[in-house]
Amino acid sequence: MTVFEAELIVQRREFAAEGVLALTLRHPLGEPLPxxxxxxxxxxxxxPGLERQYSLCGDPADRSAWRIAVLREPAGRGGSAHVHEQLGEDAKVRVRGPRNNFRLEPAPRYRFVAGGIGITPLLPMVAAAEAAGAEWTLLYGGRTRGSMAFAEELGRYGDRVTFAPEDETGLLDLPSVLDDVPAGTLVYCCGPGPLLDAVEARCPSGVLRVERFQPKQQETGGNTAFEVELARSGRTLTVAPDVSVLDAVRDAGVEVLYSCTEGTCGTCETDVLDGEPDHRDSVLTDDERATGETMLICVSRCRGGRLVLDL
Structure with a gap:
């Protein structure tokens, strides 16, 4: 599958909140984006070494531009600082995608929960739910009211959106939206790890969809060596205990798309033709893991001695 990758132009930059920079990107020749x-x-x-994933938070119907929003993280690894300091209007930046591991599934009712910059993937979801005539509410928390991005944009939805700045209201009142969830309701949540863990602990089985910015802590039984057969390449590799499948494949000269190397972005998801993966990612659902049809080769391993991958 061909993946779109191109150098785009920063058409507009504006602050969506304190420390949150929104960038509107367009194609330099005015061509429609995917x-x-x-x-x-x-x-x-x-x-080099600065590749980051950002949710699209504009209007999917507008293919003339993409919008992303980036939180300035002083203790980060340099990606957000580069965006804030280097990407002025008319600056060029290379972008690849889009990719979606957090799709909005059809449902009559939704409960959205956002923490901080986690509002970005939920913003177009709320608009889509509204356009579809679904019942929905959004509980949106942040450190302070001034730090909560797109608050004015969300204000048009009235009391369906509950703003909960921590310095005013304390921690999010999750029981108010997650206890007694009606049948047919889907819960979508994005934000920091502790919030996602708290929401997971309260949600009934099967109703929750999450997207993580940081990898979820995984309980593993340790690493052992195993073999990987690359069906299309005709190669068989030994993956050592201290080497990822991704690194073993790349060291063998086989090109594969990857990005975060933490199991959070889904870029390296690969079809499994035989064998049982040891899933260690933060992307696949429990149902997807149970099928064993795909795995994220940057972090996941093998439960047996051999895997066959469609590479």
């Missing part, structure tokens, strides 16, 4: 659906993200290639 279509996307709520929940999609793109890889922004900022330079």
């Amino acid at each position: 279509a996307w659906e709520p929940g999609a993200h793109v890889d922004v290639l900022l330079g």
Whole structure:
């Protein structure tokens, strides 16, 4: 499958909240950008070792431009600082995607929960739910009211959106939206890890969809060596205990798309033709893991001695 990758132009930059910079990106020749659906993200290639994933938070119907929003993280690894300091209007930046591991599934009712910059993938979801005539509410928390991005944009939805700045209201009142969830309701949540863990602990089985910015802590039984057969390449590799499948494949000269190397972006998801994966990602659902049809080769391993991959 061909993946769109191009150098785009920063058409507009504006602050969506304190420390949150929104960028509108367009094609330099005015060509339409690939279509996307709520929940999609793109890889922004900022330079060597600076590749980051940001959710698309504009209007999916507008293919003339993409919008992303980036929180300035002083203790981060340099990606957000580069965006804030280097990407002025008319700057060029390489972008790849879009990719979607957080799709909005059809439902008569939704309960959205956002923490901080986690509002970005939920923003177009709320608009889509509204357009579809679904019942929905959004509980949106942040450190302070001034730090909560797109608050004015969300204000048009009235009391269906509950703003909960921590310095005013304390921690999010999750029982108010997650206890007694009616049948047919889907819960979508994005934000920091502790919030996602708290929401997972309260949600009935099968109703929750989450997207993580940081990998979820995984309980593993340790690493052992195993073999990987690359069906299309005709190669069989030994993956050592201290080497990822991704690194073993790349060391063998086989090109494969990858990005975060943490199991959060989904870029390296690969079809499994035989064998049982040891899933260690933060992307696949429990049902997807149970099928064993795909795995994220940057972090996941093998439960047996051999895997056959469609590479």
